[in-house]
Amino acid sequence: MSDRVELDKVYNPKTVEGEICALWQQHDAFRAAPDERPPERRYCIVIPPPNVTGALHLGHAFNNTLQDILVRWHRMRGFNTLWQPGTDHAGIATQAVVEKRIRETEGKTRHQIGREELVRRIWEWKDQYEARILSQLKLMGCSCDWSRTRFTLDEGCSRAVQETFFRWFKAGLIYRGKRLVNWDTALQTAVADDELYYDTIKGHFWHIRYPVMAANVASPLVGGARAAAPGTRPDATSGAGNAIPEEPTHVVIATTRPETMLGDVAVAVHPDPEGELSRRASALRAELASAASAKDRAAIDAKLEAIAERRTSHLPLLIKLRDMAAAGRTVMLPLVNRPIPLILDEWADPMLGSGCVKITPAHDPNDFAVGERHKLPKINVLAPEGTVAPIVEPDGTRNPNSARYEGLPFSTEARARVVADIEAAGLLEKIEDREIEIAHSDRSKTPIEPYLSDQWFVRMGDLGRGIEGAQRAGVPRREVTKFTPIFDEWERERTKGGAERTSGITLGDGSNVAGLAQAAIDAVTSGRVKILPERYTKSYLDWLGEKRDWCISRQLWWGHRIPVWRKRLRISNDEDAFEIVTHGLDHVILGETEGASAVVVDCTTGQPVDPRLRRIADYLAADGQRVMEIDLGGFNSGELRGDFEFFVCLRDAERGKHWYELGFMQDPDVLDTWFSSQLWPFSTLGWPDPMDSKRRGLDYYYPTSALVTSREIITLWVARMVISGLYNLGKEPFHHVYIHTKILDARGETMSKSKGNGVDPVDIIDVYGADALRYTMADMATETQDARMPVDYLCPHCGALTPQTSVVPKGKQPIDVKKATCRACKKPFATVWADDALKADLGVARDTSEKFEIGRNFCNKLWNAARFALTNLAGTPYERLDVRSLPTEDRWILARLSQTIAAFQGCLAQYRFSAALKVARDFFWDSLCDWYIELTKPRIQGSGPVGAVSDRDLSVARPSRSETAPTSGEAKQVLAFCLDQTLRMLHPIMPFITERLWRELNALVPVRGLPGVAQPTPSELLITAEFPPLEGWSKLNDPVSLAIFEDLQTATRGIRDLRSKSNVPPRERVTVTIKSAPERVAALRAQAHIVQHLAGVGTLAIDPAVTRPKNAASLHVGALHIYVHEISDDARELQRVRTELAETEKQIASKRSKLSNENFVARADPEVVQAERDRLAELETRLITLRESLAELA
């Protein structure tokens, strides 16, 4: 490297960033490998893997800047530091993006393209965007160990997924169940909840009469347990003896979706309507008593009145119906003529509608739950294409009456015909108008239908307790029953009785816990995982507390295929058929690994058969190969017959082909994206492969140190990582979860690509530089406040800015803005979201924001301060110096430095990035540049101490050289040290510029430090240099110098203020007299040359007792009274003094009254009281001076 200092006048990030990037690469500076450092000296962060859906925006830039700050900081502090990078395959989102593109460009659906081809295309997309994302991260300076880059769908992650699925399957934590999915009838696919939007449309509430059947007619639909689920038994005493109305001929139900009645299987009534009303009333009265606002009271009163009204209008009938339901009575479902039972269930709300509710398990999540509780069949009436399906009654026969509806579009024509037929039958009681929120598919813009389908679930609740467990945890029934497992019966069998009984699950460390959710709850409540800011623990715990089972199957093609193979087999009394089953399976060769687990389901009941059948044995055959068979236990063909479905889960999906040969088909679905993301903290470290784990240091880096993410995925991702980490490895995956704020656009909306308000960080880097980007990001990282980021388009034609808000329309539905018009030159331009053709045609406007000027300006300031230092630091000596005898300004800046570093690290340790940055900025810009460098320029630039050459007219004697001897060498040594430490401190935030300047500093002043006080070890690269230590610099702390310097600053500012107000030309020297408290006079006099130099003072007198000079401008700041001679006139001053006198008297009065308040003196902290007294004394001194001035002037 050259030893001459050649730095541009303005910092140019473009040249520096590329050069520094190459340098880090060349030194392999981001590489992490296990070594002998103990656990407390290791630091690991796994990146929240960005979706390969598209390029990164500023939200990602924010998230990753914060991580890199932590990573670089710890690396410099001597931690063995790993930042693990990678990307996420983001199942639904990515497939949707690619599908959409194919639809737009080729007009084809995925079904036309085919599974294999679609997946191939998505891999292409992934390759393209993964490359883009990684390059964006690198341009930002993220110091990830790129050699470890992973992808959630790569081979290692797939192994981790299979292993986890297998373990959970084997432990009974994964089951198959029915669930209502959001069905997009246009695209014929299930869509996720977050792909829905709601539209309010005008609809109707149809009240329909279902005829009551005679008492001797039973419904064929009634299942085993007539009397319903626990807790819903009718209260025998309630309502008895009341005047009961005559038995009704009809039950009235109300619905917004009359076409679903084709699938009704029951009508529910509350098991204790009177009790329920009473309970609600007393709850309301309690609320009323516990003091609410007038508005609330009115609302509660209204509710109470409604209940009272309901008691007379509906209650008698509901009680009657309750009794009829208890007696097993039946109603006739019109149109299809299906006798359906009246049942008792708390889902029926006596306050709503008629108080009775129709139950359609196949078309409503709540009804589904009711159906589960009462063992009702589910009659599907919806065909995948959105028409009425052929209706099959539970006994397997086609319903003869439904033919006239079959094939009709479900919610339009079928509805119309149902309503017309009901009306024709005279069963339509009334129609009400009603506004209804209807879910629409974001992708096809058509209304979605709930559609019953088979799904895989992970059991989150306490094992063997299921729904009841959740209820005991305080969650109301109607909130937890959405995903009722169909295997519940089997589960109860399995956990019933004696030695077979299992309780809870076993985690990776061998400990036992009630269930998966409970394990994750314990990790946080015990403090092993800390969520910061702490308030987010609430949403984490609340969500886990519900212990809702996790639906993990997705009807997609892009993702991890579910590692389950299935086959339907019929077993009859025929010995041969039975033999086929055993034979086929007996001869499956599994190879060396043990690794299959199976569930066998009885197709008629939908329930798994006796757990004995589930046992699988494998043994070594004579030829040494491992062979597996299903142990048929004590069964014989007489016991086992009918249709059965075998589900075999394989640990190693490669083995699937053996099962395929036996006619087993792999489940077509893929796993929820979060199933692979949840394994990220250890799958990236090599789990479950032992060799890979060793190579990547699983034992060394796991558990990781911190997770940095934003709040919307606390439940989806964070909680599940804790669960799988604990289950698979027995340790929580991280110690800290830092939840940062969000970057919003100028309107306060979340940035997202789909909204069109996202900003590519590379655009910002192009214009302002990566360090400027990072600086601004860190500056915005406050604890609670989401930060607004006004974004402008930079016109490619004229360079003017057009605010994004003027272009991107506000609305619920996302709109991609691909082109816009420049405000200034009126020419159109393309945005980053435009396609290539449009971009080429119109020119692309970059996104920018003036916010980043803050960062750019800081970079430039740092660059120039360093440039000044470097041009003057050649030949800086490295000699022993005694800090205590350095000039005040040197002692002051060193004290400030040590203060700053401690505060900076204190803030970072608490993830207070913005606060840390402010501390560093204030030190560098205010203390170091504006004061220290300005002050020491004469010393540094070789003209000797202040006052030695140029200040011929100073009347104050310079301090004696024996005391301070402010030599040039000392100043240079101090400046070199401060610059060195500042660069180290700022490096985590702005790595490129600091690394570049560090190289210059190294070349010019290879040895820096304060011998005997602070001696940093030399390093070629700043990225691996030692961070300024927290401890060991106590010698630099110097409260006395800090206090003296503060006085000097106050005096300097005061004089500048007075000069400015009186329009004194900058170069003109003024004569100043300062009155100060006697005990401070000596110290001030000794440093008077500083004030003289910085405030342009010729003669400076400092005295405890001075009289007001003629025509002086005066100012009282703190305990100082400053007079600048001959720059004002006495008349003007008189006016000013009078004003100030009045103000001072007011303040004194206020202080006196406070101090004469006995309560204050007695109760406030003594220090606070003393501070008030000091302040009063100061004011009183000021008052005396002011009065003297007044006397002199008057």
Add this chain to the structure above:
RNA sequence: GGGCGACUAGCUCAGUUGGUUAGAGCGCGUGGAUCACACCCACGAGGUCAUAGGUUCGAGUCCUAUGUCGCCCACCA
């Protein structure tokens, strides 16, 4: 419907157990081409801390209510 957060200078935001005269950056005003930096320097003006009550010797800070905005979760026969 439940939960969480925000409301402080024209704008974007700090303000850590309640305690001097509430801060910063940008913007604004005045002055400055001085040999590190005009992406700069010096100085200044700007605030009834959303509103109303309360607790306290003392409230931007704690409590209650109201309003506005945002986020998360649930739900709407």
